[in-house]
Amino acid sequence: MTVEDGHATKLRGNPAHPVTRGFLCAKVAQYLEREYHPARLTHPLRRTGAKGSGQFERISWDSAVNEIAERLRAVASEYGPESILPYSYGGTLGYLQGRGMDRRFFHRLGASRLDRTICATAGAAGLMEAYGVRLGTAPEHFVHARLIVVWGANVLTTNVHLWPFILEARRQGARLVVIDPVVTKIASLADLHLKPYPGSDLALALGLMHVIFRDGLEKCAGDTATLRVRAAEYPPERVEQLTGIAAAAIEDLAREYATIRPAVIRVNYGVQRSERGGRAVRAISLLPALTGNWDELGGGLQLTTSGAFDLNTDALERPDLGPPARTINMSLLGQALTATDDPPVKALVVYNSNPAAVAPNQNLVLRGLAREDLFTVVLEQFHTGTASYADIVLPVTTFLEHTDLYFAYGHYHIQLARPAVAPPGEAKPNSEIFRLLANAMGFQDACFHDTSDDMIRQLLATPSPFLAGITLERLEREHSIRLHVPDLPMAGRPVDLSGEPLAYVPPVESRHGADYSGQYPLEMVSSKNHDSMNSSFGYRDDVDAQTAVAELHPADAAARGIVDGAAVEVFNSRGAVRLTARVGDFVRPGVVRAPMVRWPGRSPGGRNVNALISDRTTDIGGGATFYNCLVEVRPCAE
Ligand SMILES: Nc1nc2c(c(=O)[nH]1)N[C@H]1C(S)=C(S)[C@@H](COP(=O)(O)OP(=O)(O)OC[C@H]3O[C@@H](n4cnc5c(=O)[nH]c(N)nc54)[C@H](O)[C@@H]3O)O[C@H]1N2
Ligand SMILES: Nc1nc2c(c(=O)[nH]1)N[C@H]1C(S)=C(S)[C@@H](COP(=O)(O)OP(=O)(O)OC[C@H]3O[C@@H](n4cnc5c(=O)[nH]c(N)nc54)[C@H](O)[C@@H]3O)O[C@H]1N2
Ligand SMILES: [Mo]
Numbered sequence: 157m158t159v160e161d162g163h164a165t166k167l168r169g170n171p172a173h174p175v176t177r178g179f180l181c182a183k184v185a186q187y188l189e190r191e192y193h194p195a196r197l198t199h200p201l202r203r204t205g206a207k208g209s210g211q212f213e214r215i216s217w218d219s220a221v222n223e224i225a226e227r228l229r230a231v232a233s234e235y236g237p238e239s240i241l242p243y244s245y246g247g248t249l250g251y252l253q254g255r256g257m258d259r260r261f262f263h264r265l266g267a268s269r270l271d272r273t274i275c276a277t278a279g280a281a282g283l284m285e286a287y288g289v290r291l292g293t294a295p296e297h298f299v300h301a302r303l304i305v306v307w308g309a310n311v312l313t314t315n316v317h318l319w320p321f322i323l324e325a326r327r328q329g330a331r332l333v334v335i336d337p338v339v340t341k342i343a344s345l346a347d348l349h350l351k352p353y354p355g356s357d358l359a360l361a362l363g364l365m366h367v368i369f370r371d372g373l374e375k376c377a378g379d380t381a382t383l384r385v386r387a388a389e390y391p392p393e394r395v396e397q398l399t400g401i402a403a404a405a406i407e408d409l410a411r412e413y414a415t416i417r418p419a420v421i422r423v424n425y426g427v428q429r430s431e432r433g434g435r436a437v438r439a440i441s442l443l444p445a446l447t448g449n450w451d452e453l454g455g456g457l458q459l460t461t462s463g464a465f466d467l468n469t470d471a472l473e474r475p476d477l478g479p480p481a482r483t484i485n486m487s488l489l490g491q492a493l494t495a496t497d498d499p500p501v502k503a504l505v506v507y508n509s510n511p512a513a514v515a516p517n518q519n520l521v522l523r524g525l526a527r528e529d530l531f532t533v534v535l536e537q538f539h540t541g542t543a544s545y546a547d548i549v550l551p552v553t554t555f556l557e558h559t560d561l562y563f564a565y566g567h568y569h570i571q572l573a574r575p576a577v578a579p580p581g582e583a584k585p586n587s588e589i590f591r592l593l594a595n596a597m598g599f600q601d602a603c604f605h606d607t608s609d610d611m612i613r614q615l616l617a618t619p620s621p622f623l624a625g626i627t628l629e630r631l632e633r634e635h636s637i638r639l640h641v642p643d644l645p646m647a648g649r650p651v652d653l654s655g656e657p658l659a660y661v662p663p664v665e666s667r668h669g670a671d672y673s674g675q676y677p678l679e680m681v682s683s684k685n686h687d688s689m690n691s692s693f694g695y696r697d698d699v700d701a702q703t704a705v706a707e708l709h710p711a712d713a714a715a716r717g718i719v720d721g722a723a724v725e726v727f728n729s730r731g732a733v734r735l736t737a738r739v740g741d742f743v744r745p746g747v748v749r750a751p752m753v754r755w756p757g758r759s760p761g762g763r764n765v766n767a768l769i770s771d772r773t774t775d776i777g778g779g780a781t782f783y784n785c786l787v788e789v790r791p792c793a794e
Contacts, residue, residue, distance in 0.1 A: 157556070157576050164188055164556060164577050173636055175295055175567040176317050183689045190537075190554070191577070195695055197536055197543075197551035198581025207526045210544040210757075217582060217592070220548050225596035227531045227547075228265070231502045237266035238481050239502040241492065245274055246690060247508030250560030250573075251472060254508060256611055257590035257604070259473035264599050266478040268501070271485045271778055274514065276460065278779035279428035282437030283459050285776070286445075286652055290463030291645040293420050293456035295567050299324045300454025303412060303419035306334045307440060308357065308426030312341040313686045315424065315566055325454075331416065333409065335360070336426065337747045338681060338707075350409070351744035353667060354679045355430035355784045356399040359660040360406070361439035362387050363395030367410030368446060374414070375448035378653045383442070386655030398660065398668065400744065414447050418455030425459075426683060429783040431663035434776035439658055442651070450646040458566070464639045465563050465570065466620035472611060474603055487780035488771050490517045493524025503531040507552070507586050512541035513691040513753050516780045517771040518763055519731050522756075535586055538695055541756045551583040558585035559608040561615065561631070568639045570623075572612070572631035587611075663784040665770065667746060676728045676786040678712065678748045682765040683783070685751035694755035703754040703764070706735040706789060707742035716789060723792040726750065728785070731767030734760045734792060748789060752782075 158166035167188050171178030190196075200220035205211025215223075231239055242262045248254050262269075271277075283290055298304065298321040311318050319342075326332060334343040335350045335357070343349040352360055365387035368374050392403035413419055421440060428437050441457055449455030470476075484492045484501075489511050492501055504525075515521045525532065525545040534546035543549045557579040562571040584592075587608065594604040606614070612628050622639040631637060662668035666679060684690075685702050693699045706726050708718060718724055720739040725732050726748065735750060743749050754764040769785050 159576055162578060164191060170636070173569070174638070175569060177320065179316075181316050182687045183693065186693075190693070191556055193695070195538055196580050196583070197539060197549065198583060199551060200582070201549040203547050207528070207545045208522075210539065212549060220550060221592050221596050224533055224548055225593060228503055229597065231531060232265065235499040235502050238268045239499040240265060240267040241484060241501045241504050242267055242270055243486060243489065243504060243506045243509055243511060244270070245272060245486065245509040247692070248555060248560065249563045249565060250555065251467070251563065251615055252560045252608055252611055253558060253586045255469065256472050257587040257594070258507065260477060260603055261590040261594050261599075263473065263475050264477040264594065264601060265597070266481055269481050269483045271483050273485055273487045273773070273778040274780050276425055276428075276779070278434035278774035278777035279423075279425055279437040279459050280462070281777035282428065282434040283441050285438045286441045287646065287649060289649065290460050291641065292458030292461055293454070293645070294461070294641065294643075295321050295458070297454050297643065298322055298420055298422075299328075301325050301330050301418050301420040302454075303331050303333070303416040305413065305419065305421045306332065306336075306342055306346070307421055307423040308336060309422045309424030310336070310340045310342065310426065310684055311422065314684050318422065318566065331412070337744050338683065338749050339742050348409070350401050350405055352399040352401055354681055354747060355432060355663040355666050356660070357427045358432045358436040358439050358658065359390060359395050359398040360401060361436060361443065362390035362658065362660060363392055363399070363406045364410040364413060364443065365439070365446065366390045366395070367392065367407055368414050371411070373411070374446045376446045376653070378445070378651060380446070380653050383653050383655035383658075386658050390660070398662065413443065417449065418452035419444075419447065419449050420455055421457040423457060423459050426783065428774065428777075428779060429781060431665070431772060431774060431781050431784050432660060433774050433779065433781070435658055442653060444646075445651045445653065450644060453643055456644075456646060461564060461566060461568050464568050464622045464641045466618060466622050467615040468618040469615070471614040471617060477601060477603070485773070485778050487516060487773055487778065489515045490520025490524055490771060493527065493530065494520055502529065505533045506542055506546075507535035510540045510542045510691045512545065513694065513756055513764060514766065516766055516769040516782060517730065518756065518766040518769075520771070535589060537583075540691065540694070544757065550589055551581060552589070553579045553583050553585045557583070558587070561612050568641045569636045570626065570631070570639060571636040572628070573635070663781070664772065665781070665784045665786045672786065676788045677746070678787050678789060679746060680726065680748045680750060680765070680768065680785040680787045681743075681783045682750045682752040682769070682785070688752070691753050691755060694753070694758065700754060700758050703751050704736055704759070705738050705751060707738045707740070707749040708789065709741070709743050709745040709747070710739055711745050712748070712789075713737060713739040716791065718789065718791050724789050725792050726765070726768060726787050726789050728768050728787045730770065731763055732761070733763055733765055733767055737789075748787060
């Protein structure tokens with residue numbers, strides 16, 4: 157980063173970083189525009205118009221903090237502290253601004269706890285069922301693979317830093333297979349692209365196991381008796397019917413996967429955003445165990461690397477500060493705000509998240525946010541859809557303006573970052589805001605006076621071997637440090653190879669599902685957009701245009717009289733969204749892709765695709781089923 161006279165003028169990747177190697181993803185490359193955007197929030201605001209109207213007046217920090225403390229105290233004394241709900245997720249991967257003072261504050265208060273399920277818990281639960289630990293093949297080791305299976309992972313959009321390692325492996329002869337109902341960039345560059353029906357991956361994984369067992373290709377010392385019986389029920393012909401992938405292709409992939417070594421699977425979170433998604437991840441994650449791939453450098457699987465970040469989060473979050481409290485699943489926010497009654501949610505504090513845009517069953521979420529008797533506080537950098545429903549909006553800093561220690565999403569490096577520029581106006585870090593609120597609430601506990609450095613030291617005080625020798629002083633010198641994860645992170649670890657309960661039942665909302673009536677015959681996938689970070693760049697016109705689109709297969713478009721560029725309505729029993737059709741070989745027939753997610757306030761009708769998505773949760777992990785959604789599409793009368 158180049159800073160001239162206190163102004164950041166250039167943002168670059170660090171060429172010495174072993175994973176990111178000097179290049180930035182599409183989102184961070186444009187971050188300085190965000191940093192200095194005229195729409196940045198710079199002062200506390202109080203709502204003056206109706207909820208959702210976006211009318212606010214400027215107030216001082218003192219009056220904002222005092223009003224919030226007063227309202228929270230009143231709600232807690234009338235309804236009990238569990239009537240207060242914190243809501244936060246992916247705005248930052250920093251520990252201090254993501255899960256530090258905020259958690260201390262809500263724990264001390266006795267507020268409801270939030271089960272943060274909206275992204276990754278289903279897959280994590282699947283991996284935990286199989287291995288009891290969330291580790292995987294390091295991205296640097298993908299270069300050694302001879303077969304790379306990219307399964308429900310949009311690598312060139314969501315995980316670009318893995319691509320150079322895949323390219324290097326391919327230069328050395330590796331084969332690349334992609335399993336995705338959508339023709340993503342990486343799918344179009346693959347040696348083989350298989351397009352399963354959305355949500356059918358568990359059946360595909362069982363089909364691969366079927367062939368591996370049937371042909372005696374497994375290399376596994378564990379007890380596979382029940383898994384063998386389960387897999388025997390999924391011969392390729394049946395799996396073809398369940399997944400839409402030809403039996404011959406299943407046979408070929410199984411044989412390739414079991415015989416080319418080392419083979420690595422990059423399964424990302426695309427697979428698990430569906431009703432059978434947790435168990436699908438579990439079944440997929442057993443494939444390397446069955447074929448001995450964990451024992452070879454460059455073999456194995458990566459879903460996540462999060463298990464290596466074994467920091468002392470209890471010391472950071474202090475769950476001991478307050479009484480036990482009920483837990484609310486964030487993927488069910490609409491229900492929590494409209495149906496929960498013991499006690500009802502009377503105050504909502506949102507930070508690092510934009511639920512009005514990203515949460516499923518949007519009509520219910522917005523109905524909840526519009527409740528006049530709900531006191532809502534939103535900590536934000538921008539005036540998001542959620543902020544427009546707030547009673548009080550507080551301006552916050554960006555990662556260029558505050559200290560934090562960062563978790564990694566897909567590699568094993570931990571990183572410290574210090575502020576590089578001053579915040580605009582009166583913006584403050586989340587950590588500072590929750591410190592102020594704790595003080596205004598009269599919380600006397602010493603931990604509310606901890607500085608950022610104190611908190612980083614507390615986090616690093618862990619017996620975990622992955623963090624041995626990593627101190628704040630070392631981080632200060634080196635910025636980014638690789639955790640001590642062995643080269644073969646799963647070798648020799650116990651694995652649960654049981655086949656229970658791994659039977660595949662088609663998701664309720666899928667072409668073979670119990671809810672399928674033909675009224676809404678298309679399966680919609682609203683996966684990540686290239687230049688977006690979820691809803692974070694939704695104020696940009698180019699991002700808005702990219703997320704105002706529904707991609708249809710030519711056969712599905714022709715059957716509905718839809719041409720490329722036409723205005724269409726995508727609808728089901730929950731809602732309707734107006735988008736622009738893109739017609740081409742972007743998806744398998746029967747599938748619609750609508751890149752996520754538009755700011756609802758910028759869409760006609762004030763809704764985005766999440767108005768179409770149910771709040772049914774995943775088989776395990778309580779996740780949202782964003783990619784199991786039946787819809788119909790019709791041309792709009794202009
Ligand atoms: N550019 C960009 N990068 C991002 C983000 C972003 O918004 N934009 N978001 C970040 C976040 S929060 C996350 S969680 C990660 C997610 O990273 P990924 O998991 O890679 O991204 P997704 O778009 O959720 O899904 C990946 C792929 O799964 C496919 N898919 C959907 N349903 C199915 C299915 O049933 N089976 C199979 N096999 N494939 C399916 C989709 O078509 C998509 O191409 O990306 C992160 N990186
Ligand atoms: N249809 C559909 N919906 C989805 C998904 C999908 O694939 N399809 N993906 C889901 C997934 S995987 C995820 S992770 C969620 C993501 O949903 P969210 O976690 O809500 O992520 P964002 O939409 O990026 O919103 C984060 C907000 O935090 C703000 N922010 C950034 N830094 C800070 C900070 O330091 N302090 C505060 N207070 N705010 C900050 C940003 O300005 C931004 O408005 O969306 C989910 N929703
Ligand atoms: Mo996510």
